[in-house]
Amino acid sequence: MSALLALDKVGKSFSRGGLFSSRRVDAVKEVSFALQDETPEIFTVIGESGSGKSTLARMILGIHAPSSGSIRLAGQDVAAYERRAFMARVQPIFQNPFEAFNPLKQLDRYLFMTAERFGEAADRKAAEGRADEALRQVGLSLAEIAGRFPHELSGGQLQRVAIARALVARPRLIVADEPVSMVDASLRMSIVNLFGRLRDELGLSIIYITHDLATAYYISDRLIIMQKGVVVEEGPARAVLSNPTHPYSRQLRDAVLTPDSAGAFRGGYPPKAVPASGAKP
Amino acid sequence: MSKAADQTPVLQVRDLQAHFRTRYFGVNREVRAVDGVDFDVRRNEIYGLAGESSSGKTTLVKTIAGLLKPPLEMVGGSARFSFLPEWDAIGRAPPEVVRRIRWRHLSYIMQGSMNVLNPLRRIRHSFRDFAWRHLGGSKGEFDARAAAHLERVKLDPSVLAAYPHELSGGMRQRVTIALATICKPDFVIADEPTTALDVIVQKDVLGMIRSIQQEMGSSVLFITHDMGVHAALTDRLGIMYAGRLVEDGETPEIFERPLHPYTRHLIASLPRIGDVKQREGLEGTPPNLASPPPGCRFHPRCPLAMPVCATTVPAMVETLPGHRVACHAVNPGAVA
Numbered sequence: 075m076s077a078l079l080a081l082d083k084v085g086k087s088f089s090r091g092g093l094f095s096s097r098r099v100d101a102v103k104e105v106s107f108a109l110q111d112e113t114p115e116i117f118t119v120i121g122e123s124g125s126g127k128s129t130l131a132r133m134i135l136g137i138h139a140p141s142s143g144s145i146r147l148a149g150q151d152v153a154a155y156e157r158r159a160f161m162a163r164v165q166p167i168f169q170n171p172f173e174a175f176n177p178l179k180q181l182d183r184y185l186f187m188t189a190e191r192f193g194e195a196a197d198r199k200a201a202e203g204r205a206d207e208a209l210r211q212v213g214l215s216l217a218e219i220a221g222r223f224p225h226e227l228s229g230g231q232l233q234r235v236a237i238a239r240a241l242v243a244r245p246r247l248i249v250a251d252e253p254v255s256m257v258d259a260s261l262r263m264s265i266v267n268l269f270g271r272l273r274d275e276l277g278l279s280i281i282y283i284t285h286d287l288a289t290a291y292y293i294s295d296r297l298i299i300m301q302k303g304v305v306v307e308e309g310p311a312r313a314v315l316s317n318p319t320h321p322y323s324r325q326l327r328d329a330v331l332t333p334d335s336a337g338a339f340r341g342g343y344p345p346k347a348v349p350a351s352g353a354k355p
Numbered sequence: 356m357s358k359a360a361d362q363t364p365v366l367q368v369r370d371l372q373a374h375f376r377t378r379y380f381g382v383n384r385e386v387r388a389v390d391g392v393d394f395d396v397r398r399n400e401i402y403g404l405a406g407e408s409s410s411g412k413t414t415l416v417k418t419i420a421g422l423l424k425p426p427l428e429m430v431g432g433s434a435r436f437s438f439l440p441e442w443d444a445i446g447r448a449p450p451e452v453v454r455r456i457r458w459r460h461l462s463y464i465m466q467g468s469m470n471v472l473n474p475l476r477r478i479r480h481s482f483r484d485f486a487w488r489h490l491g492g493s494k495g496e497f498d499a500r501a502a503a504h505l506e507r508v509k510l511d512p513s514v515l516a517a518y519p520h521e522l523s524g525g526m527r528q529r530v531t532i533a534l535a536t537i538c539k540p541d542f543v544i545a546d547e548p549t550t551a552l553d554v555i556v557q558k559d560v561l562g563m564i565r566s567i568q569q570e571m572g573s574s575v576l577f578i579t580h581d582m583g584v585h586a587a588l589t590d591r592l593g594i595m596y597a598g599r600l601v602e603d604g605e606t607p608e609i610f611e612r613p614l615h616p617y618t619r620h621l622i623a624s625l626p627r628i629g630d631v632k633q634r635e636g637l638e639g640t641p642p643n644l645a646s647p648p649p650g651c652r653f654h655p656r657c658p659l660a661m662p663v664c665a666t667t668v669p670a671m672v673e674t675l676p677g678h679r680v681a682c683h684a685v686n687p688g689a690v691a
Contacts, residue, residue: 122553123524228640229408258407259580260617260656263624264636285553292626292634315628329554331561331583332627333610339565339588 076149078246078279079134080108083143085303086129102126102133103303104143109247111148114277116269118290118311120326121300127283130300131251134281135166147247162192165240169252171232175224181232182220184239185209192243208241211276212268230261237268241276248272251283266293287330291315299323364395364437365542365574366419371432373418376425386644388414390598391432393671396542398437401568401575403589403606405582405621407641411598412578416544419576420463421445421453436461438541459489462535466547471531472519478530479515482537489538504537505530507570508563525556529563536567543568543575550579561588582625586610594618597642597652600671604678614680616657651683659684 086102103126109117121127132138133145136152145152147163168174175181185205189195195204206216212234224232233253240248250269254262266289272278284290290297290311297315298308299322307320318324370393375386388411396402406412417423419434423446433443438460442448445461465471472481482501483494490497502512508529519527528548535543545564549557565588568575577589585592585606593603594615602615613619624634639656642648648655654664663683670689671681680686 122555230636231640258641259582259621260407260624260637260641262636263626263634266626267634267636287554288626288628291628292631312631325555327628329558330628331554331558331581331587333582333586333622333625334627339562 076111077108077146078111078148080146081134081143082106082146084130084133084140084145085142086126086133086138087141100303101129102140105130105298105300105303105305106143107298107305107308109279109281114273114279115295116273116280116282116293118294118297119281119283119300120285120287120290120297122285122326124302125300126303127300128251129303131166131249131281131283135164135249136160158192162194162243163245164247164249165192165243165245167233167236167240167248167250167253170256171229171236172224172256174236175232177224179223180220181222181224181227181235182216185216185219185235185242188239188242204242205238208238209235211241211272212238213264214238228258228261230257230265233257233265234268237265237272241272245278247279247281249281249283252285253282254289255284255286262289269293287315287327288332299326363398365398366396366434366436366576368392368394368419368434369432371415371418371434372430373414373423373427374430375414375427384645387647388427388598388644389418390647392595392598392600394593394600394603396574396576397591398541398574399568399572400590401565401577401588403585403592404576404578404595405580405585405592406595407580409641409644410595411644412580412595413546414598415595416463416546416576416578418444418446420461420544421448422463436542458485458540459538460540461542461544462538462540464531464535464543464545464548466550471534472527474519476518477515478517478519478522481530482515482534485534486537501533501537505533507567508533509559525552525560528552528556528560532560532563532567536571536573539571539573541573543573544578545575546578547580548577549584550581557584564588582621594621597647598644599652599681601653601682602678602680604675608675608678612675612678614674614678614685615653615682616659616684617653651681 083104083106084102085104087098087100089096089098119127119130133140139153182205186201189201189204193204195201202216209215209219214234219235254265257265269280270293273280282294294311297311298305301322307314307318307323315327318327370391371389372391373389375388377384392415404412418429423429429444429446435443439456445453479498487497502515505512505514510526510529549560552560589606592606592609593600596617602618610622613622620637626634637656642652650666651664651669654660661683667690669681669683671679672686672689673679674685
């Protein structure tokens, strides 16, 4: 087994404050995990805001350099890659598709640019072929997207275009930072299901960063739970979420509100010993 | 619904229509963001409004609260509050009347707590700006009252001396809840108050909204797209799709017996921990409100669509006791 991505005791600290009052803040501390080449998987990173999950994503994407430890892609340090060669292997998907695209630029131009820069498309004709292929993988086609501007599509369609754009480069790994939190409820599951299909059909590995435990349970293979920059629990997604052992993971799992938590607050909060007038008969 | 909720409505919304109207170079464009909505909010209950982005939830509550700014206009219908019986909508009342009831009778918790709190003023000053004129008393008395009220949302009185940026997101949202409830208003509108918070903080804040509501016996109109939050918090629930209400009823009833195909999809598509069943997204895309589909606005995406759905708007009919739905497949022959 060779590692596609290997993180070894990765840390990142920022300094905050002025010249004399500066404090060091550890955003990520000693995070280690590895994704194997032979077994494509959806690897989920769960944590609250401020837990360091986005900083971790930025380090994997090579946007920030880690302060300590190493991140290796296919055995080579991320920082040692030539940028274009790196982007051909690792592609990002961001949270808000409305912010990810320039409103004044036609969407197909993003796909062509990605094909020409990272996808080794020699000319426009080849780029169009690559773009169409990628769009078909997400359930769209170049004919639908050509010449369209971002405001003409819904959030779910735009997020699919963003995924297609990432696929144009034929990457080995996709880093998706909160990819469904801005997508309409009726379209969210189609995006999540699409990730599953990309893993099963294209053999892509996806790092799925989220605070939504329910979709993590639904789609991911393995996960880590982060709190204040530290991994507090890790393992197979369903086993961990069905039976969390760390107090923080339990607290997270118990805070998830589902249709089954009907009336959780009806007796006031924290729940009183004897339900008050608000209790369901 | 909680038993304590009494049946007199605090808010009666009837056939409310609010459109965005723009006119450039002689071309009129009209976006019907709210198009004929009817519902009541009773005393001492939390009424939830669910729906995806751009379904008109926020436009609806802005219209109800009278926060209309061009190009948004209230075109027709009424939204009558029991504490303002002489006007059929706050937006139509003169400014001095609105100033008198705002915050005293009606308050509004917004999504981004940073937008409500002036970043250059300490929390104490924000409290004075908002509520002092309604509560009166000396400065010292008012500050003591604010401090006591902050304790209700489990914040230390020292928060009064802080600037907004010194507080975490959860603390700021609790400050805005305290601000919105210090005058003990009859009616509180909460527009996605917990969407920006993480799940653990969200649970605390929701519990706080419920206990303050019960203590004061006020009514809350609670908006979020998160069905899990609705299940846990609200007494009754209305589902919006493309500017219209498609279903409403008591929350447990909606979750147990959803009738409208859109509601059924919303509830069935929610993934749950412990359940590995395959879940599907809905085909198609939410409609463009500048040119919404004729008839039932859900028909292009509806699994039960019939020919009549493409031509005729279904009426909102009480199908089961206290449970209304607007769908031709559920109520054959009911036409708006």
